[in-house]
Amino acid sequence: MASWAEQLQRELAGRGLAVASIPGKGRGLVASRTFFPGEVIISQEPYTSTPNKILVRSSCDHCFASSNLRKCSACRVTWYCSSDCQKEEWKLHQLECRVMAALTEDRKKMLTPTIRLMVRLVLKRKLQNEKAIPSSNIDNYYLVEALESHISKVDENQLVLYAQMANLVSLILPSHELDLKEIAHTFSKFACNAHTICDPELRPLGTGLYPVISIINHSCVPNAVLIFDGRTAYVRALQPIGKDEEVSISYIETAAVTKKRQNDLKQYFFTCTCPRCLKDSEEDAILESYRCKNQACDGFLLPESGGKSYTCQKCSISRDEEEIKKMTREILLLSDKASSFVSSGNTTEAGSIYEKIEQLEQNLYHAFSITLLHTRETLLKVHMELQDWQTALTYCRLTIPVYERVYPPSHPMIGLQFYTCGKLEWLLECTEDALKSLTRAADILGITHGTKSQFMKELFGKLEEARAEVSFKLSSSRGHDEQFS
Ligand SMILES: [Zn+2]
Ligand SMILES: [Zn+2]
Numbered sequence: 411m412a413s414w415a416e417q418l419q420r421e422l423a424g425r426g427l428a429v430a431s432i433p434g435k436g437r438g439l440v441a442s443r444t445f446f447p448g449e450v451i452i453s454q455e456p457y458t459s460t461p462n463k464i465l466v467r468s469s470c471d472h473c474f475a476s477s478n479l480r481k482c483s484a485c486r487v488t489w490y491c492s493s494d495c496q497k498e499e500w501k502l503h504q505l506e507c508r509v510m511a512a513l514t515e516d517r518k519k520m521l522t523p524t525i526r527l528m529v530r531l532v533l534k535r536k537l538q539n540e541k542a543i544p545s546s547n548i549d550n551y552y553l554v555e556a557l558e559s560h561i562s563k564v565d566e567n568q569l570v571l572y573a574q575m576a577n578l579v580s581l582i583l584p585s586h587e588l589d590l591k592e593i594a595h596t597f598s599k600f601a602c603n604a605h606t607i608c609d610p611e612l613r614p615l616g617t618g619l620y621p622v623i624s625i626i627n628h629s630c631v632p633n634a635v636l637i638f639d640g641r642t643a644y645v646r647a648l649q650p651i652g653k654d655e656e657v658s659i660s661y662i663e664t665a666a667v668t669k670k671r672q673n674d675l676k677q678y679f680f681t682c683t684c685p686r687c688l689k690d691s692e693e694d695a696i697l698e699s700y701r702c703k704n705q706a707c708d709g710f711l712l713p714e715s716g717g718k719s720y721t722c723q724k725c726s727i728s729r730d731e732e733e734i735k736k737m738t739r740e741i742l743l744l745s746d747k748a749s750s751f752v753s754s755g756n757t758t759e760a761g762s763i764y765e766k767i768e769q770l771e772q773n774l775y776h777a778f779s780i781t782l783l784h785t786r787e788t789l790l791k792v793h794m795e796l797q798d799w800q801t802a803l804t805y806c807r808l809t810i811p812v813y814e815r816v817y818p819p820s821h822p823m824i825g826l827q828f829y830t831c832g833k834l835e836w837l838l839e840c841t842e843d844a845l846k847s848l849t850r851a852a853d854i855l856g857i858t859h860g861t862k863s864q865f866m867k868e869l870f871g872k873l874e875e876a877r878a879e880v881s882f883k884l885s886s887s888r889g890h891d892e893q894f895s
């Protein structure tokens with residue numbers, strides 16, 4: 411019988427893929443044929459998954475839907491949106507249900523998502539061993555075993571924590587014989603291999619382990635994207651991927667300078683050597699730079715060797731370090747104030763302070779500054795909450811040029827921002843603008859999200875509505891002209 415590795419290669423070969431050893435990166439997924447933008451490279455169900463919020467109503471354990479949720483009456487821990495979803499999960503959940511129902515209320519509180527991910531992994535492995543549930547070439551425990559744990563690089567405190575977590579798992583599963591060392595190693599595998607399950611708008615819902623998708627390496631300029639529909643993971647090509655080209659996705663938020671990205675990647679125990687990480691010094695300077703004193707100049711500033719001032723690399727005008735420090739301090743004070751208003755729920759006050767911050771940052775930072783971008787994203791969120799659609803739209807529009815600079819052309823973040831713009835323009839009855847924005851959104855999200863999900867059907871519906879409205883307006887204005895001619 412073929413080994414699990416041979417079976418996986420055979421399965422992947424049928425999809426135009428192969429697992430290969432990539433110099434300096436370990437395993438990687440390589441295309442053995444061309445994939446076109448929007449094409450699904452691979453999709454996978456999780457080996458184990460859990461919503462991020464346990465005990466409280468958040469998402470269905472099976473499909474991650476957030477409405478019509480009902481608690482499992484036996485364990486009072488898991489939630490389901492329908493009896494179909496409950497049935498789908500039952501073989502696994504009946505074992506889990508029994509052990510969770512036996513837990514004291516205090517111990518139930520110790521069921522963090524990571525602990526639950528492990529409990530479900532142990533139970534699924536047992537059921538697959540007993541052939542009570544099926545396994546397949548891309549759904550078996552060998553694939554979990556083959557994942558990198560980087561255990562030799564994990565620090566002492568973290569190892570202690572993993573050991574304690576393994577103990578907790580054995581307390582939850584008293585009748586199972588567990589290899590505590592193996593469980594601790596698997597926790598380390600979770601840390602560098604598990605994926606955050608997000609809704610179509612990229613808001614986190616849960617965590618899942620997708621052992622084949624974990625083979626795909628990271629790049630800050632990825633050629634593919636990972637998007638979830640429920641808890642099913644889809645990797646789609648963002649651009650044409652040629653034969654023998656490695657498939658890459660991004661593990662982190664890439665709208666950041668190289669230093670920040672490298673820091674965010676530390677938990678995965680590798681140093682990214684993508685084209686952006688290797689040669690981005692000028693781009694980094696722009697993303698974190700101060701703006702030129704000359705309002706008409708779009709140059710970026712670099713510090714003078716003696717300190718004391720920053721000089722524009724385009725027109726050579728300098729800005730005094732003291733002035734910059736003063737503005738930075740002022741922004742910091744205002745930010746503290748704004749966050750205290752946010753935490754006390756006073757969105758109106760928080761909004762007006764963020765507006766002051768944005769004004770100051772406009773005078774301090776370059777137009778493509780990531781700091782300024784984050785402030786505008788906050789202002790968009792705040793004004794959406796306040797239902798001030800016009801102001802929200804202003805900030806939404808301001809973020810797009812920065813997104814277009816930092817993300818690859820078909821990145822979901824750009825598509826989602828056009829979608830938000832389009833919805834706001836529709837609400838404000840700027841129908842033609844809405845049609846333009848929704849068209850851009852559909853072009854991009856059609857690549858990243860496919861065309862079949864409920865989310866995309868809604869977008870296409872809105873686009874049709876805008877299109878009909880625009881042509882109606884055109885024809886009625888034409889009729890109007892004719893009357894007066
Ligand atoms: Zn469901
Ligand atoms: Zn239950």
Ligand SMILES: [Zn+2]
Pocket residue numbers: 629630631671682683684685686687
């Ligand atoms: Zn990189």
Ligand SMILES: [Zn+2]
Pocket residue numbers: 702703704707708709722723724725726727
């Ligand atoms: Zn300048």
